[in-house]
Amino acid sequence: MSFVKHAVIAAAGLGSRFGAGLPKCLLQVNRKPLIEYQLKLLKNVEDLRIVIGFREHEVIETVLKYRTDVIFVRNPLYRITSTLASYHLGSSGIFERCLFMDADILFDPFSFAQFIEYCAEIKVDIIGYTDAKTNDAIYVGISEKKRVLSFSREHSSKFEWANVCYINPSLLQPDGESVFEQLEKYLPIQGKHIISYEIDTPSDFEIAKLSNIANHSLYL
Amino acid sequence: MRFHNDLGFMEKIYCFDLDGTLTKNELLPIIAKDVGLQHELGILTQLTIDGLISFEDSFKLRFSILKSIPISRVQGIISQELLFGGVIKFIRENTKNSFIITGNLDCWVKPILDKINCGIYTSTARQSGDFVSDLLYIMHKSEAINNIKKKHPNSEIVCIGDGFNDCSMFEISDIGIAVGYVHPPNKMLIEVSDYVVYEEGTLCRLLNTL
Numbered sequence: 001m002s003f004v005k006h007a008v009i010a011a012a013g014l015g016s017r018f019g020a021g022l023p024k025c026l027l028q029v030n031r032k033p034l035i036e037y038q039l040k041l042l043k044n045v046e047d048l049r050i051v052i053g054f055r056e057h058e059v060i061e062t063v064l065k066y067r068t069d070v071i072f073v074r075n076p077l078y079r080i081t082s083t084l085a086s087y088h089l090g091s092s093g094i095f096e097r098c099l100f101m102d103a104d105i106l107f108d109p110f111s112f113a114q115f116i117e118y119c120a121e122i123k124v125d126i127i128g129y130t131d132a133k134t135n136d137a138i139y140v141g142i143s144e145k146k147r148v149l150s151f152s153r154e155h156s157s158k159f160e161w162a163n164v165c166y167i168n169p170s171l172l173q174p175d176g177e178s179v180f181e182q183l184e185k186y187l188p189i190q191g192k193h194i195i196s197y198e199i200d201t202p203s204d205f206e207i208a209k210l211s212n213i214a215n216h217s218l219y220l
Numbered sequence: 221m222r223f224h225n226d227l228g229f230m231e232k233i234y235c236f237d238l239d240g241t242l243t244k245n246e247l248l249p250i251i252a253k254d255v256g257l258q259h260e261l262g263i264l265t266q267l268t269i270d271g272l273i274s275f276e277d278s279f280k281l282r283f284s285i286l287k288s289i290p291i292s293r294v295q296g297i298i299s300q301e302l303l304f305g306g307v308i309k310f311i312r313e314n315t316k317n318s319f320i321i322t323g324n325l326d327c328w329v330k331p332i333l334d335k336i337n338c339g340i341y342t343s344t345a346r347q348s349g350d351f352v353s354d355l356l357y358i359m360h361k362s363e364a365i366n367n368i369k370k371k372h373p374n375s376e377i378v379c380i381g382d383g384f385n386d387c388s389m390f391e392i393s394d395i396g397i398a399v400g401y402v403h404p405p406n407k408m409l410i411e412v413s414d415y416v417v418y419e420e421g422t423l424c425r426l427l428n429t430l
Contacts, residue, residue, distance in 0.1 A: 093429035093430050
């Protein structure tokens with residue numbers, strides 16, 4: 001199976017909308033931290049970089065239990081910067097397409113594997129979208145050929161931005177507002193559906209747990 | 221990618237700590253062990269890490285503990301020390317742009333420098349026969365970085381280290397990489413670093429993509 005070479009996980013944020021006082025990547029699902037699920041999915045990625053900020057020592061300590069060859073990239077301004085800044089810092093020095101994802105997402109492992117295989121094979125920039133379900137969804141407009149045509153907070157659609165993409169890092173300028181507003185400049189971009197649960201609020205977390213994907217055999 | 225003026229890529233200068241960054245062990249405890257003084261040195265190291273005595277006082281005390289050992293004996297112990305091959309290879313490929321910055325004494329670490337052959341900043345001592353008699357200069361790592369900056373004004377300084385005494389060079393460098401493959405990097409150092417890595421191979425991957 002083909003695989004992507006570089007991946008950047010943004011795990012620096014405060015998770016203030018969730019309000020647990022804990023980095024969201026350390027939230028426990030089936031008594032395992034969320035980041036462990038992602039590390040399992042990315043175990044074949046040669047160059048894995050995790051951007052850290054809020055309670056960084058605990059995030060490092062947790063990651064090291066599962067994998068020690070990670071490059072930890074510090075975002076000391078995590079309180080005032082967005083995921084975009086973390087992605088920019090995390091991908092500095094990478095000049096090939098790279099997988100970018102937030103640390104607060106629980107993925108269906110089979111769907112994630114298909115996404116990665118698609119990325120590694122078709123060799124164009126790719127935006128991940130998922131069935132709309134979160135409170136603060138950024139909806140995406142999709143063409144018949146599954147190309148992402150638009151992002152919108154207002155115009156609802158069946159799908160929302162999954163906060164995972166496989167793109168050339170040069171698409172992300174550090175001075176922009178957010179990742180999707182940066183990507184917007186380059187639309188249309190090829191889309192790929194993925195089964196994923198982003199956890200921004202306690203109700204998102206409940207939906208993710210109810211989905212039962214954490215019990216998938218590939219995670220056990 | 222960082223550009224400087226219109227000159228193209230900025231030259232990168234790599235500044236490596238020695239103990240635990242290039243060597244597979246901290247050197248002073250090994251020297252102390254050889255003369256049965258590892259306990260005394262250990263107490264001193266802990267007091268320094270905890271910030272209860274100044275770096276300078278600590279260095280003078282460590283020097284007093286170890287100065288009774290002949291230089292040739294210290295060099296003999298140090299020349300047996302294993303080095304991290306991957307990082308040493310990187311330095312050898314970048315000798316003109318690499319420096320070792322260590323608080324250790326020039327005459328003690330000479331065997332390692334003979335093997336690596338790059339720029340070096342160390343503490344220095346007066347020698348009297350096969351013994352060190354007085355301390356002449358105690359290395360403050362930020363002074364070494366300032367000196368390098370003067371000599372290479374259009375460069376980007378990358379520092380690599382693992383201990384509390386590397387904080388001062390990280391603070392005035394462009395990129396700081398805290399390493400934790402011998403022991404976890406000092407927590408204060410992590411807080412002034414840009415990257416943290418825990419395997420030698422990961423450090424080499426990062427250095428090659430900076």
